[in-house]
Amino acid sequence: MDSHALDAIIARYDVPDGRLLGILSEVQEQEGYIPHDVLVMLSEKLGVRLSRLYSLVTFYSFFSLQPVGEHMITVCMGTACHVKGAEMVLSALGKHLGIETGMAQDGKFAVTTEDNKFTVTIARCFGACSMAPVLSVDGNLYGYATPENLPAILAEFGWREHES
Amino acid sequence: MRVEAEADLKALQATGLKKLKPDKPRIAVGLATCGAAVGGRKVYDRLREAIAREGAEIDLVQTGCIGYCREEPLVNITLPGKSLVILRKVTEADADAIVRAVLNGKVPEDKALCRVPAWDHVTGFVMEYGKGFDAIPLYQDVPFFAPQRKVILRNAGFIDPEDIGEYFAVGGYAAAWKALHGMEPEAIIAEVEKSGLRGRGGAGFPTGLKWRITRDAPGGAEKYLVCNADEGDPGAYMNRNEMESDPHMLIEGMIIGAFAMGLRHGLIYIRSEYPLAIERLGRAIGQAREYGILGENIMGTGLSFDIRIARGAGAFVCGESTALVASIEGRTGRPHPRPPRLTDPEGGLFGKPTDLNNVETWCNVPAIVANGSGWYAGIGAKGNTGTKVFSLVGKVDRVGLVEVSLGTPIRTIVFDAGNGGANGKKVKAVQTGGPSGGCIPLRLFDMPVDYESLNKAGSIMGSGGIVVMDEDTDMVDIARYFTGFATGESCGKCVPCREGLKHTLLLINRIQAGKASKKDLATLQEVCETIAATSLCGLGQTAPNPVLTTLAYFREEYEAKVRP
Ligand SMILES: Cc1cc2nc3c(=O)[nH]c(=O)nc-3n(C[C@H](O)[C@H](O)[C@H](O)COP(=O)(O)O)c2cc1C
Numbered sequence: 001m002d003s004h005a006l007d008a009i010i011a012r013y014d015v016p017d018g019r020l021l022g023i024l025s026e027v028q029e030q031e032g033y034i035p036h037d038v039l040v041m042l043s044e045k046l047g048v049r050l051s052r053l054y055s056l057v058t059f060y061s062f063f064s065l066q067p068v069g070e071h072m073i074t075v076c077m078g079t080a081c082h083v084k085g086a087e088m089v090l091s092a093l094g095k096h097l098g099i100e101t102g103m104a105q106d107g108k109f110a111v112t113t114e115d116n117k118f119t120v121t122i123a124r125c126f127g128a129c130s131m132a133p134v135l136s137v138d139g140n141l142y143g144y145a146t147p148e149n150l151p152a153i154l155a156e157f158g159w160r161e162h163e164s
Numbered sequence: 165m166r167v168e169a170e171a172d173l174k175a176l177q178a179t180g181l182k183k184l185k186p187d188k189p190r191i192a193v194g195l196a197t198c199g200a201a202v203g204g205r206k207v208y209d210r211l212r213e214a215i216a217r218e219g220a221e222i223d224l225v226q227t228g229c230i231g232y233c234r235e236e237p238l239v240n241i242t243l244p245g246k247s248l249v250i251l252r253k254v255t256e257a258d259a260d261a262i263v264r265a266v267l268n269g270k271v272p273e274d275k276a277l278c279r280v281p282a283w284d285h286v287t288g289f290v291m292e293y294g295k296g297f298d299a300i301p302l303y304q305d306v307p308f309f310a311p312q313r314k315v316i317l318r319n320a321g322f323i324d325p326e327d328i329g330e331y332f333a334v335g336g337y338a339a340a341w342k343a344l345h346g347m348e349p350e351a352i353i354a355e356v357e358k359s360g361l362r363g364r365g366g367a368g369f370p371t372g373l374k375w376r377i378t379r380d381a382p383g384g385a386e387k388y389l390v391c392n393a394d395e396g397d398p399g400a401y402m403n404r405n406e407m408e409s410d411p412h413m414l415i416e417g418m419i420i421g422a423f424a425m426g427l428r429h430g431l432i433y434i435r436s437e438y439p440l441a442i443e444r445l446g447r448a449i450g451q452a453r454e455y456g457i458l459g460e461n462i463m464g465t466g467l468s469f470d471i472r473i474a475r476g477a478g479a480f481v482c483g484e485s486t487a488l489v490a491s492i493e494g495r496t497g498r499p500h501p502r503p504p505r506l507t508d509p510e511g512g513l514f515g516k517p518t519d520l521n522n523v524e525t526w527c528n529v530p531a532i533v534a535n536g537s538g539w540y541a542g543i544g545a546k547g548n549t550g551t552k553v554f555s556l557v558g559k560v561d562r563v564g565l566v567e568v569s570l571g572t573p574i575r576t577i578v579f580d581a582g583n584g585g586a587n588g589k590k591v592k593a594v595q596t597g598g599p600s601g602g603c604i605p606l607r608l609f610d611m612p613v614d615y616e617s618l619n620k621a622g623s624i625m626g627s628g629g630i631v632v633m634d635e636d637t638d639m640v641d642i643a644r645y646f647t648g649f650a651t652g653e654s655c656g657k658c659v660p661c662r663e664g665l666k667h668t669l670l671l672i673n674r675i676q677a678g679k680a681s682k683k684d685l686a687t688l689q690e691v692c693e694t695i696a697a698t699s700l701c702g703l704g705q706t707a708p709n710p711v712l713t714t715l716a717y718f719r720e721e722y723e724a725k726v727r728p
């Protein structure tokens with residue numbers, strides 16, 4: 001993201017309420033994470049101390065400071081999904097992608113596969129609890145997820161069984 | 165066009181009705197987040213193709229969700245003069261057959277869930293669809309709907325939420341007109357007080373009283389009115405559906421509140437996990453401005469009020485009032501001790517007195533103004549008036565959104581509407597109120613769902629999540645789950661919550677690993693009671709509830725895992 005693109009975002013927020021989080025959310029959405037240089041730029045443009053921006057980015061789970069892979073998989077760990085077996089779905093996902101998912105209690109959890117194809121994160125509920133367990137890939141929701149139907153979902157995004 | 169006379173509103177209603185009940189067939193696909201995700205979007209696309217291919221004179225629109233999530237995707241068909249028919253579990257493959265049937269003046273009856281000859285939109289308009297399709301069950305005879313009473317979800321699943329015209333059609337903004345042109349602010353507050361409406365965000369604080377306190381607080385019109393759309397309880401999604409299916413009812417409620425409290429700045433604080441709700445609210449606000457219903461000189465009254473949207477960024481604690489304000493101001497969402505409350509001078513947003521109410525609280529307001537406080541107070545139980553939308557999820561057969569009068573027994577919700585356990589399993593408990601709530605065992609299911617009864621049982625109403633647990637659910641695991649959640653979401657400011665929850669989690673993990681003794685159960689109890697008594701904000705004060713209730717009602721499950 002260059003200085004120009006950031007100005008365009010900032011221009012959309014002409015009132016103080018919701019401004020900082022709104023700007024950061026748009027950066028997060030466009031880049032998939034909050035790059036350090038963008039944070040520095042933002043601090044200069046707004047005259048807000050870098051430490052303050054940094055504390056926001058680390059406090060709110062929506063933001064990430066790490067670059068993410070090509071596809072973003074978010075597994076819901078909300079209550080409805082939990083009682084319907086979300087943990088099994090997550091650990092099966094970890095196995096398929098060859099990543100460690102043991103620390104997924106933390107809202108800031110995020111792991112990226114070595115080939116940089118997938119990043120796995122968790123959510124606290126998409127509000128689609130009726131079709132629990134739920135996961136989202138690149139913003140599209142998939143309901144009634146099971147360890148068995150995961151491979152078919154992953155295959156839509158170029159994953160193949162033998163690769164891992 | 166700006167709404168400046170009552171005749172304008174009537175004209176818009178008439179125009180809207182032509183869309184809602186056209187003189188040609190209308191097919192409406194339920195496209196809230198859940199309907200779209202289970203295939204509704206594809207159904208919509210196939211229907212559009214089929215209609216184009218046949219060159220058929222059929223209106224195709226989207227609606228929100230009527231709440232019967234298990235049967236989604238849902239499709240409504242309206243043939244001129246006939247009952248509206250709701251089709252269930254519609255797939256792409258059904259599209260051609262639906263269009264063909266409609267062209268022949270029929271509906272695919274094998275797909276029919278129910279028929280609706282007339283629908284009461286509550287705010288003063290009853291839609292008469294017509295007769296016919298007698299072989300299809302009536303809406304009120306469908307077991308899932310039978311115990312329900314729709315006041316809040318009055319339009320959900322019937323109107324297109326992206327078209328203000330359809331909201332006008334069902335009597336939308338008539339309550340705001342009545343309030344702004346025909347009532348004194350004081351009279352509105354008195355009505356809300358007399359209705360007995362209590363906050364639907366969890367604590368049940370009397371709404372009218374909160375409005376009065378805000379109105380009387382210093383600061384003139386520069387005070388704030390905020391809608392709490394953070395819906396942080398993981399497992400609750402009624403606020404999402406209310407905003408996605410009927411965004412204008414929320415806006416109308418906020419306008420009435422703004423007039424009653426005499427203020428001009430409104431904000432909706434909404435969680436970023438709800439992109440469709442954000443989009444639809446944004447669109448609805450834009451439409452309302454176009455019609456002169458938001459902005460300057462609202463409905464020709466000289467009154468100004470506007471609403472902006474502020475997005476959350478994934479922090480459960482930001483649903484708490486003081487943290488929410490901090491978040492809107494662009495700070496980390498850490499609560500501070502109250503007082504000062506938001507309504508106090510200097511206590512609210514940017515140091516101005518602020519009224520904060522939940523989405524559903526606002527949605528009740530137009531219905532109260534339209535029908536009067538007496539009507540509203542007649543619904544539900546004494547001290548617990550009105551209806552509440554519950555999201556009935558987990559291991560229950562019929563998942564979905566269930567709106568019932570307050571005071572309805574849990575049993576009615578779980579067994580009559582929900583049909584008991586999924587896959588024939590036995591229901592063991594429900595968890596209400598999310599991470600701040602507790603588990604209620606089957607033997608207490610005759611308990612009425614109201615604020616006081618739930619509190620007495622060690623749980624809370626919360627925002628209305630009801631997660632059903634069955635015989636396979638490990639209640640200690642549930643306690644561990646919620647403790648893990650609260651530990652992760654604790655803002656870290658006060659010691660009891662930050663450290664106490666961590667120790668609670670360690671203790672439960674030891675129990676789960678078979679390494680604990682009976683003495684540890686006593687310690688667990690004590691730690692939890694201390695956290696509840698000494699935490700700074702509601703998060704810590706209520707976070708031990710899942711542990712304390714499972715310890716009380718399912719002690720045997722803990723004891724089976726510990727050494728004597
Ligand atoms: C930790 C915590 C989380 C909360 N989350 C929400 C929420 O997601 N939505 C909500 O409306 N109220 C939530 N509340 C309650 C609010 O603080 C506040 O009481 C409520 O929004 C007031 O609106 P009402 O009077 O209409 O209920 C939460 C409270 C606490 C302590």
Ligand code: FES
Binds near residue numbers: 399
């Ligand atoms: S709990 Fe997973 S979508 Fe709500």
